[in-house]
Amino acid sequence: MSNANLLMIPGPIELEPSVLRALSEPQRGHMDPYVARAFSKVIRRLREVFHAPGGQPFVVAGSGTLAMEMSVANLIEPGDSALVVNSGYFSDRIAKMLQLHGAEVTHVRAKVGDIASLEEVEKAMASKRFKAMTITHVDTSTAVRADVQALAAIAKRHDALCIVDGVCSVGGEALQMESWGVDVAFTASQKALSAPPGLAVLVASQRAMAAWKARKKPVASMYLDFAEWLPIHEAYEAEKPLYFATPAVNLLLALDASLELLISETMDARVKRHQRVGDAARAAWRAMGLELVPREGLAANTLSAIYFPGTVDAGMVKGVGARGVAIAGGLHPDIRAKYFRVGHMGSTNTGALLTTIAAVEGALKDAGHRFELGAGISAAQRLLNA
Numbered sequence: 001m002s003n004a005n006l007l008m009i010p011g012p013i014e015l016e017p018s019v020l021r022a023l024s025e026p027q028r029g030h031m032d033p034y035v036a037r038a039f040s041k042v043i044r045r046l047r048e049v050f051h052a053p054g055g056q057p058f059v060v061a062g063s064g065t066l067a068m069e070m071s072v073a074n075l076i077e078p079g080d081s082a083l084v085v086n087s088g089y090f091s092d093r094i095a096k097m098l099q100l101h102g103a104e105v106t107h108v109r110a111k112v113g114d115i116a117s118l119e120e121v122e123k124a125m126a127s128k129r130f131k132a133m134t135i136t137h138v139d140t141s142t143a144v145r146a147d148v149q150a151l152a153a154i155a156k157r158h159d160a161l162c163i164v165d166g167v168c169s170v171g172g173e174a175l176q177m178e179s180w181g182v183d184v185a186f187t188a189s190q191k192a193l194s195a196p197p198g199l200a201v202l203v204a205s206q207r208a209m210a211a212w213k214a215r216k217k218p219v220a221s222m223y224l225d226f227a228e229w230l231p232i233h234e235a236y237e238a239e240k241p242l243y244f245a246t247p248a249v250n251l252l253l254a255l256d257a258s259l260e261l262l263i264s265e266t267m268d269a270r271v272k273r274h275q276r277v278g279d280a281a282r283a284a285w286r287a288m289g290l291e292l293v294p295r296e297g298l299a300a301n302t303l304s305a306i307y308f309p310g311t312v313d314a315g316m317v318k319g320v321g322a323r324g325v326a327i328a329g330g331l332h333p334d335i336r337a338k339y340f341r342v343g344h345m346g347s348t349n350t351g352a353l354l355t356t357i358a359a360v361e362g363a364l365k366d367a368g369h370r371f372e373l374g375a376g377i378s379a380a381q382r383l384l385n386a
């Protein structure tokens, strides 16, 4: 047994053995044909993962925040307007970046745990000309999932680019980038893609690439500029290494191993598995008398956000840790101390979920919450075995 806790936070997450093995391979150079082959596979497989056969993938050393800034830096010019469908902490983050890159930002906000209605978004989009709409697919601070398909259709009607923060969704939630008309979607290696942290992953549609090419002002960052990275990605896809900035070789090998597992499971089956695990988790929390942060019908399947009951406080998260399971505290500034978060994305299976529910039950009992011990486990079991 490893001495690390079972990692059930919203990223990084538990890794499969083949991914761990890829990390421990001998160091190779970035011009090595073996590395070029892996990079090429990663690029081609990302089109399948994002359902974007005509898209241009980019994989750059950095975290999800870098991928977020890459989308903004390449598509936004000073003076552009952008509409942020704001569902929490990470929507605020992209809004700040949009402003830093010169955009005038309009928010369509909702109460914590909710998201603006399609009617409100439609109305805001009609109020002026927007270059882009941004959507946080799953806001990891509230576990609210946005209806990307419907929102992307609104963006398209108003001729705006649709930028999707898929950091907590890609690889766990349904995202049909091309058929839904999404122009940029990005994620990070350590979330539902099930690789270690350290890679920013972005896919741009041909429409997004055309918008980038049509810019009047240069991109205000060399490291983020598609102009630097496009030739590199085209070359590596053809298994011909080319240098701009040293790629994170070992992380690429690990991501290749992980995407192999995603593709062999198939994206459809993976989304269905996340739905089953998400349903079971929510049934467990409710059976323990807990209240969820997301409004009914908006809950994501990649993580749960749950209010502490009664007088229970954040000390309970430590109690879960003492039982061998790492979960996360709050993140949204308005409710930070009032709730906790449990990740259930990636390879989360019945065993990991039941272990986590049992640890939460034990810690809640210790903290004085009154409920029938085993109620959560039993509710989850019923769904997992249905």
Ligand SMILES: *Cc1c(COP(=O)(O)O)cnc(C)c1O
Pocket: 011, 063, 064, 065, 066, 068, 090, 136, 138, 139, 140, 165, 166, 167, 168, 188
């Ligand atoms: C984690 C996360 C980010 C930020 O990713 P980092 O890898 O931590 O930089 C952005 N958006 C969402 C929705 C996330 O869950």
